[in-house]
Amino acid sequence: MDAIAPLPAIEISGLYTAYDKADVLTDVNIVAPAGQITCLLGSNGAGKTTLIRSILGLTPPHAGSIKVFGEDVAGLPTHRVIAKGVACIPEGRRMFPKLTVEENLRLGAYQEPAEAEIRRRLAEVYSVFPRLAERRGQLAGTMSGGEQAMVSIGRGLMGKPRVLLIDEPSLGLSPLYVKENFRIIENVRAQGLTVFLVEQNVHQTLAISDSGYVVSGGRVVAQGSAAELRNNADVRAAYFG
Ligand SMILES: Nc1ncnc2c1ncn2[C@@H]1O[C@H](COP(=O)(O)OP(=O)(O)OP(=O)(O)O)[C@@H](O)[C@H]1O
Ligand SMILES: [Mg+2]
Secondary structure, eight states: OOOOOOOOSEEEEEEEEESSSSEEEEEEEEEEOTTSEEEEEOOTTSSHHHHHHHHTTSSOOSEEEEEETTEEOTTOOHHHHHHTTEEEEOTTOOOOTTSBHHHHHHHTTTTOOOHHHHHHHHHHHHHHOHHHHHTTTSBGGGSOHHHHHHHHHHHHHTTOOSEEEEEOTTTTOOHHHHHHHHHHHHHHHHTTOEEEEEESOHHHHHHHOSEEEEEETTEEEEEEEHHHHHHOHHHIIIIIO
């Protein structure tokens, strides 16, 4: 008996995205298997955030398809993509600095009407991040950079997503906080979520990823398992010196 292959969490085919006239993403093909960490590596301006914006419907592609668990979401408005179970932890984290930690977390559950459910999710996030529980009443803008990174991941989890898109979580963090954040991302996978991790920190990202892609100039230039990418001559030349 043939096993039925599970649907990938994200499947992107023949994707082209432009802001003005010139394409920023050209014929991008990516599969993020469910329950795994798939990374997207690339240097500044490669098109990583644009890919996330395309998935979320913030900058809709002009060609290609984006399937989330088999359903095409290309061109759907953002709230409808989110309703399919996609959450995003944006570049630069984007706290509401004048709101408390808990108020920021609650914003992640804005699609959930039941207060009891929101409290259950808060308790879950606080068990992952005891630091946030201690500081739930503190204004988010006064938290350290590493603590704000925890707030942003916690806020993403508050929507009970099936897929988490994370845009450069290690940016601006000290090595200790990078390690802590990546440990939490592995923990997220252990809970069965799919992670699509956009990063420039090649070493540590490949250490926690199952597979990945390298983009340059808006095109996928390498792909494979994390081990294959670590051993890929071009990737080594570009990133491992
Ligand atoms: N709103 C915009 N309007 C026009 N061009 C844009 C816009 N946003 C990004 N671009 C251009 O698209 C290209 C890809 O940008 P993108 O932000 O996707 O890169 P990135 O890989 O996320 O880079 P970084 O690592 O610096 O965040 C760049 O050349 C950038 O200048
Ligand atoms: Mg970016």
